[in-house]
Amino acid sequence: MYISFSDRTAKRRPADPDRPQLPKATTRVSSVVIALGIVSMLTDISSESVSAILPLYITGVLGLSTVAYGFIDGLYQGISAIVRIAGGWAADRGDQPKWIAFFGYGISAVARIGLLFATGFSALIAIVTVDRLGKGLRTAPRDALIAGSSNPENLGHSFGVHRMLDTVGAALGPLLAFAVLFFIPDGYSTIFVMSLAFAVLGVAILGLVVPNRRLRAERATAEHPREPFRWRNLTDPRLRRLLLVAGLLGVLTIGDGFIYLVLQSRDAFAAAWFPLLYVGTNVAFLLFAIPFGRLADRFGRSRIFVLGHLFLLAAYLCAAIPATGLWLTLACLVLLGAFYAATDGILAALAAESTPAASRASGIAAAQTVVALARLIASTGFGLLWFALGRENAMLVVAAALAVVIPLVALLLRGAFTRSALTRGTSS
Numbered sequence: 001m002y003i004s005f006s007d008r009t010a011k012r013r014p015a016d017p018d019r020p021q022l023p024k025a026t027t028r029v030s031s032v033v034i035a036l037g038i039v040s041m042l043t044d045i046s047s048e049s050v051s052a053i054l055p056l057y058i059t060g061v062l063g064l065s066t067v068a069y070g071f072i073d074g075l076y077q078g079i080s081a082i083v084r085i086a087g088g089w090a091a092d093r094g095d096q097p098k099w100i101a102f103f104g105y106g107i108s109a110v111a112r113i114g115l116l117f118a119t120g121f122s123a124l125i126a127i128v129t130v131d132r133l134g135k136g137l138r139t140a141p142r143d144a145l146i147a148g149s150s151n152p153e154n155l156g157h158s159f160g161v162h163r164m165l166d167t168v169g170a171a172l173g174p175l176l177a178f179a180v181l182f183f184i185p186d187g188y189s190t191i192f193v194m195s196l197a198f199a200v201l202g203v204a205i206l207g208l209v210v211p212n213r214r215l216r217a218e219r220a221t222a223e224h225p226r227e228p229f230r231w232r233n234l235t236d237p238r239l240r241r242l243l244l245v246a247g248l249l250g251v252l253t254i255g256d257g258f259i260y261l262v263l264q265s266r267d268a269f270a271a272a273w274f275p276l277l278y279v280g281t282n283v284a285f286l287l288f289a290i291p292f293g294r295l296a297d298r299f300g301r302s303r304i305f306v307l308g309h310l311f312l313l314a315a316y317l318c319a320a321i322p323a324t325g326l327w328l329t330l331a332c333l334v335l336l337g338a339f340y341a342a343t344d345g346i347l348a349a350l351a352a353e354s355t356p357a358a359s360r361a362s363g364i365a366a367a368q369t370v371v372a373l374a375r376l377i378a379s380t381g382f383g384l385l386w387f388a389l390g391r392e393n394a395m396l397v398v399a400a401a402l403a404v405v406i407p408l409v410a411l412l413l414r415g416a417f418t419r420s421a422l423t424r425g426t427s428s
């Protein structure tokens with residue numbers, strides 16, 4: 001079943017038998033995509049409401065050092081990489097992407113219970129590890145469900161709609177958390193209970209509303225029996241090229257927090273406003289996700305993917321230049337949101353196009369693993385670069401490296417994802 005997301009009505013005209021009939025463009029998004037978007041929205045409200053106050057909670061309430069917070073944040077960013085391939089493989093091997101995703105969402109929800117009782121460094125490490133392992137397990141099977149429930153020519157739009165709903169949650173979570181702290185200054189436990197409630201609601205909707213689509217079984221026929229999972233399905237030259245590109249760009253994608261710290265240091269606004277920088281980026285992501293998904297379907301997903309990194313380069317330059325002012329800060333946040341809108345879901349779409357249906361979740365997981373590991377390296381390396389060169393100089397060095405890599409990436413992707421290749425890759 002498909003839900004019309006932005007239908008256009010027009011009077012039907014009789015078909016002219018002497019005139020060639022062009023395929024109709026579709027703007028419809030599967031109800032499965034909408035349901036998964038709602039699940040992600042609720043889960044992001046849960047996770048981002050905690051992430052927004054975690055620095056304050058760790059350093060102010062528990063009394064731990066910023067070094068301890070840095071270690072926990074590193075785990076938060078990178079630990080999911082070690083199980084992404086496992087989640088994709090399990091979904092493909094058993095042809096049960098929904099239930100692998102359900103398990104991942106479920107263990108993340110269970111981790112929320114631990115926040116109500118955690119009082120020390122070790123307990124927080126255990127909770128963050130379980131939560132992020134759940135994220136690593138669920139992401140690729142969920143994206144495989146999105147790809148398998150979408151029309152090949154509509155794949156970028158479908159991922160854009162999902163990421164838009166996901167980002168609604170990412171924007172609402174911090175706002176809800178700080179609203180709680182505004183009225184209840186020591187209301188951290190209230191936030192943790194709220195986080196648990198949203199997580200459980202998301203898991204319930206996934207289990208009760210999203211259908212258990214067995215993607216390989218649905219494609220099987222008497223003439224073409226169910227295709228088994230094979231690791232060699234991940235040897236498509238397009239996927240190898242995409243993984244190389246994702247790695248090159250990932251090591252030059254520093255964490256958002258570093259950019260926000262540069263903005264805060266340059267403009268010297270009150271630290272209390274710092275969390276709203278995350279909200280600004282997420283709002284921009286929310287506004288651009290669907291338009292960039294549609295542009296990707298129309299003009300080529302690899303082109304929009306490269307364009308997104310041009311936005312990232314512009315964001316680096318906005319943060320690095322010595323000028324100050326609200327509008328420059330807002331421009332940086334908009335560019336950063338545009339970067340995520342043009343790359344996050346589109347990377348998953350490109351990975352889906354590069355693998356057959358029997359191995360789709362594993363292909364998506366491979367791309368996401370490369371990105372997660374590369375960005376972990378990027379954040380660690382930029383921290384050292386900041387220490388050695390200073391914040392603005394470090395930012396300019398990364399911007400210069402990204403400016404060199406972007407044309408190389410455009411050359412590597414050129415011709416790899418043509419219109420016909422997109423359709424073949426998605427429907428194979």
